[in-house]
Amino acid sequence: MSSGRIFNKFKNGISPPSFIRGFAWYSFVIVSWVPAAIFFKNNIGAVGEVGGESMYPYLNPTFNEGFSKDLCWISKRNPAKNLQRGMIVTFWSPSHPEVLSIKRVIALPGDKVITKAPYPYPTAVIPVNHVWVEGDNKDGRKTLDSNHYGPISMNLITGRVTHVLRPWRGPVRWWEFEDSRRVIKGRIQDAPHFD
Amino acid sequence: MAFLQRASRTFKWIHTRYAGHPFRLATATLQSLLALHVFWKFGYSVEPTWGASMLPTIQVMGDHVLISKQYRRGRGIEVGDVVAFNSVYEPGETVIKRVLGMPGDYVLRDTPGRSNVMLQVPEGHCWVIGDNIPYSRDSRHFGPLPMGLIRGKVLAVVFPWGERRSIGREDLKPVEN
Structure with missing residues (x-):
């Protein structure tokens, strides 16, 4: 996978299951960090x-x-x-x-x-x-x-x-x-x- | 059967992803907690109430109210709505009162019968009064409330479940002569 280097951080070496491979999986990984970003913006700085x-x-x-x-x-x-x-x-x-x-x-x-x-x-x-x-x-x-x-x-x-x-x-x-x-x-x- | 197969596959995937990966598990737990926190802050929350100031709408003890944060900072609030807001004088305390005046409205400054002084609610503020007028500390004491302090609108009493009821501006009725 060509974009592997960017997303290796999130992936931690394991391949996602076949039914949410690719785009959907990476979107989910990104969206799962949105609450953390909102929390940071509102409570840290x-x-x-x-x-x-x-x-x-x-x-x-x-x-x-x-x-x-x-x-x-x-x-x-x-x-x-x-x-x-x-x-x-x-x-x-x-x-x-x-x-x-x-x-x-x-x-x-x-x-x-x-x-x-x-x-x-x-x-x-x-x-x-x-x-x-x-x-x-x-x-x-x-x-x-x-x-x-x-x-x-x-x-x-x-x-x-x-x-x-x-x-x-x-x-x-x-x-x-x-x-x-x-x-x-x-x-x-x-x-x-x-x- | 297809559903069962799917569920078992998902379970297997969760197992391979998280079992024996404490860091991954901790991250996922933290993300779930933060998602819940954001939902609580910007979506809906259920909070216990205490005090006699909103009788008979909310009981003195034991009622838990559902608060919608969509109405934070007074967005879409109208006269008659019950709002939850950060106390003007006490840090970290939430107060529930009914909105009786929006910016520009003329309101009675004191308890009815005590004086006839009217004042105009300033821009960005609202006038909040408890339903139980003799036992409420509200805008008659601390003046107009900046709408930036409003955390949300009280939609209903949801607990105890047997006494659940919705709360809204319909409760406010014109005085009968």
Whole structure:
């Protein structure tokens, strides 16, 4: 068999039974790995393309100059655990449930945030199990973030951006992010709860 | 007879392929488990429920509900549907409530009779309320629910089998005067 070299890995040296020889057998072998791929994508990590300019200048710095989009590695292992200010997370946008947003965590439960323009109140205190996310873009019209929809539930977070792959910039050094001056740090014990 | 021959041939094939091949067997087991997991995550799941908030639709204890994940993130959800969603405040907890308002709808903010304040459900959110209004913590307490948190739609109670019944928006009836 001419394609033997490619499929030897799956075949492990034994020939498949006569009634599902050939194409059907190899299709089955490939399809049998699809659940594993889905599991990996949802629970271990995935490559994601950054679509917009909300994280300018950190991600998509050349957004206005061409069609190139940044690629990043999104870790999906316990993304909402031990979140810190400065981390970049992906989450289902509260205002568009089928859109994955990518923003930076600005404030944690208990913190007080001095909000920006579209938010109806001058300050916001972050409740339990919520975070305040914002895009890096200084222009508030270029980023749809917590200033529009308020603090987001940590249960919406699906992943954490750990590496920028294209152009290669290596691991995301979130700890070098200077905390926003619009955040007054608080204690998690003081975070509001709806009870 | 042909069927028996076929079955015996399949069995023989399984035997030659997996007997004495621990690595092959382990791989096949792992693949089956992952396939089940994906079915559970994106197809259907049966989950136990607990709590008084959905009485009389779902009992306080012992009911197991069938959840269709086709409706995850609020796809195709309409007013009256019962949805299972990740709790807004508690990590890792699933909550079951009934959708009473979709984006753009005007809903009563508080328990009926307490105030007449109405609010409009924002884009991408829905308004969820338990059927047992006095014993439910729902959108009256935590506000509009982002539809991204919805895991699926509750189709039926399937266990205990003798009390099986379907759950749907038909249960929601207009108030009679």
